[in-house]
Amino acid sequence: MRASLVQIDVDPDESPESRRGRAAAIVRTQSGSDLVVLPELWTLGAFAYDSFVSGAEPLDGPTARAMAAAARDAGVWLHAGSIVERAPDGTLYNTALVFSPDGALASSYRKIHRFGFDEGEAVMMGAGEEVVTTGPPDATLGLAICYDLRFPELFRLLTEAGAKVLVIPAGWPARRREHWRLLARARAVESQAYVLGCCSTGTHAGVEQAGHSIVVDPWGEVLAEAGTAEEVLTVELDLDRVTQVRTDLPVLRDRMLGLPEPAARTRGNATAGG
């Protein structure tokens, strides 16, 4: 399977409409790929909180329509990164959209772990509640977004649901770039799956983006990594490698399920220690 990660420059001097057109044009150039991936909130900028309310869109809004057409024209599976979704009840979500090669919306995923602590998306957006896998039947994509990368329990659930390729659009800051690179490899090794991390580049809302979109194989080796410029990273994924690694080193089989809850363990230890 050939995958192309589009590391787009999110520049506040370019309008979301212009960037949408540019991203669609780039996707159309990737017709030889099976899967094309865009970053998190690339139309507005992941840290451009001031634009979230005015720039929110429904699932059939302008970004979704442009991406559906681009996926169809290129004949690719398109993970269109994420949008600020305005749900019918008015709640905002950070929502990833995946289109099949006929331009149909195959799946959407609402980011479960919202970044910002006491500000930004953590207070402006609702939290997703669904673990989502999708994609080409032979690949099974597991969906996560940016800050989700810090929460291994989500990736366990994605692996249990059959994910072989973990796709993580991001607007990760340059300041924590080494966390991004390290956690992408960690999630690949523990899940024994490919990790496709597609980050934006440029600076918006005063936050320099990490770039360094990355593809890691199920053994934890980095197959390709971008720099900090806008670029398309294209790699060949051998999906049999997932099965091979899981067979050769069957650690997923050795999980000890049913361990007591942490609180129960603490009580137990305290008693045992006298």
Ligand SMILES: NC(=O)CCC(=O)C(=O)O
């Ligand atoms: N947009 C994000 O989720 C940012 C995540 C981040 O900055 C971090 O985890 O560090």
